[in-house]
Amino acid sequence: EAQVTQNPRYLITVTGKKLTVTCSQNMNHEYMSWYRQDPGLGLRQIYYSMNVEVTDKGDVPEGYKVSRKEKRNFPLILESPSPNQTSLYFCASSLSARGGPFYGYTFGSGTRLTVV
Amino acid sequence: DAKTTQPNSMESNEEEPVHLPCNHSTISGTDYIHWYRQLPSQGPEYVIHGLTSNVNNRMASLAIAEDRKSSTLILHRATLRDAAVYYCILGRFGNEKLTFGTGTRLTIIP
Numbered sequence: 001e002a003q004v005t006q007n008p009r010y011l012i013t014v015t016g017k018k019l020t021v022t023c024s025q026n027m028n029h030e031y032m033s034w035y036r037q038d039p040g041l042g043l044r045q046i047y048y049s050m051n052v053e054v055t056d057k058g059d060v061p062e063g064y065k066v067s068r069k070e071k072r073n074f075p076l077i078l079e080s081p082s083p084n085q086t087s088l089y090f091c092a093s094s095l096s097a098r099g100g101p102f103y104g105y106t107f108g109s110g111t112r113l114t115v116v
Numbered sequence: 117d118a119k120t121t122q123p124n125s126m127e128s129n130e131e132e133p134v135h136l137p138c139n140h141s142t143i144s145g146t147d148y149i150h151w152y153r154q155l156p157s158q159g160p161e162y163v164i165h166g167l168t169s170n171v172n173n174r175m176a177s178l179a180i181a182e183d184r185k186s187s188t189l190i191l192h193r194a195t196l197r198d199a200a201v202y203y204c205i206l207g208r209f210g211n212e213k214l215t216f217g218t219g220t221r222l223t224i225i226p
Contacts, residue, residue, distance in 0.1 A: 004159075035216070042203075043160070043216035058213075090159045105152075105214065107159030 002027045006091050006108035013081055013115055021076045021111050023091030029106075031094040032074040033058070034066065036087040037110075043090065049074055081115040088112050120204045125221045134191040136220055138204030141185045148207050149180060150214065151189045153200040160203065160216070163189065199224045 004025045013019050025032065033048040035058075045058030049068040063085055065077040074093075078085060091108040121139040128134040140149065151163040164171055164178045166187070171178040177190040191198055203219040 040218065042218045045213065045215070048213070059215075092159070104150075104162035104165070105160070107161065110157075110159050 002106070004091055004093050004106050004108035006089075006111050008111060009109065010112050011114070013113070015082055015115055016080050019078050019081060019113075021078075021089060021091075021113070023074045023076065023108060024072050025074075025091075025093040025106070026072065027093065027095070027106065028071065029093035029095050030071070031096065032068065033092045033094075033105075034064070034074070034076050035090045035092065036060065037090060038087050046076070046089075078113075081113075083115050086113060086115050120206060120217055122202075122204050122217065122220045124218070125223065127223045127225055128191075128194050129225050130196060131193055134194045134198070134222065136189040136191075136202050136204075136222065137186065138188070139186045140204070140206055143184050143206060144208070146208050149178065149184075149187050150205045150207050151176070151178065152203045152205065152214075152216075154203070154219070155197075155200045163202070165207075194222075194224050196224050196226065198222065 007022045030051050034046040035043040037043045044060045046064050047058050047066040049055045052068055052071050055066050055068055068074055089111045092105040094105045148165050148167050150165040152160040153163050154160045164173055164176050166178045179188045201219040201221050203216050205214050207214050
């Protein structure tokens with residue numbers, strides 16, 4: 001089944017403890033992206049990647065890192081999480097970076113992160 | 117980026133058609149109109165997209181005004197499973213970014 005898989009689904013952590021949220025897609029998609037969703041603010045893009053080793057900042061990149069060493073994986077790294085990063089996170093992928101929205105995005109099921 | 121305006125919420129009766137409006141008065145000639153929906157506790161899912169002509173697929177229809185400044189997503193026969201937040205988004209071909217607003221929360225009344 002074609003899908004975007006995120007892990008974990010739920011995570012509670014303490015301030016300052018580094019964590020990684022994994023994202024993997026099995027559709028050979030070029031484009032991958034991370035969003036966070038907060039009440040009243042909708043989905044906001046954190047980082048995106050147009051292909052292997054090509055990443056760029058979205059609208060709210062502060063406090064996050066990403067890497068794209070393989071086409072299928074796009075992990076989101078929080079080096080020193082803070083309570084304001086408590087949110088629902090979604091990974092998305094699309095067939096072609098050049099025509100991303102045209103092909104439609106496939107989203108993962110989300111990771112609910114709580115930082116205390 | 118061109119923005120879209122949608123009502124915060126709408127209600128509809130089960131088994132009746134639903135018309136979800138979207139205004140995008142600053143749309144440019146190369147902007148596609150995309151609709152996604154987000155069911156409770158799930159990630160957004162693609163519904164439909166179009167440029168100028170009306171579009172149909174198995175999920176919905178998209179009616180685009182002649183001046184392209186507004187569009188309407190049509191669910192022909194709403195079911196309880198259609199209760200979701202619906203997002204209308206403008207996306208430029210060749211630009212991979214999608215900017216989501218807060219969407220319309222659709223409630224289906226049994």
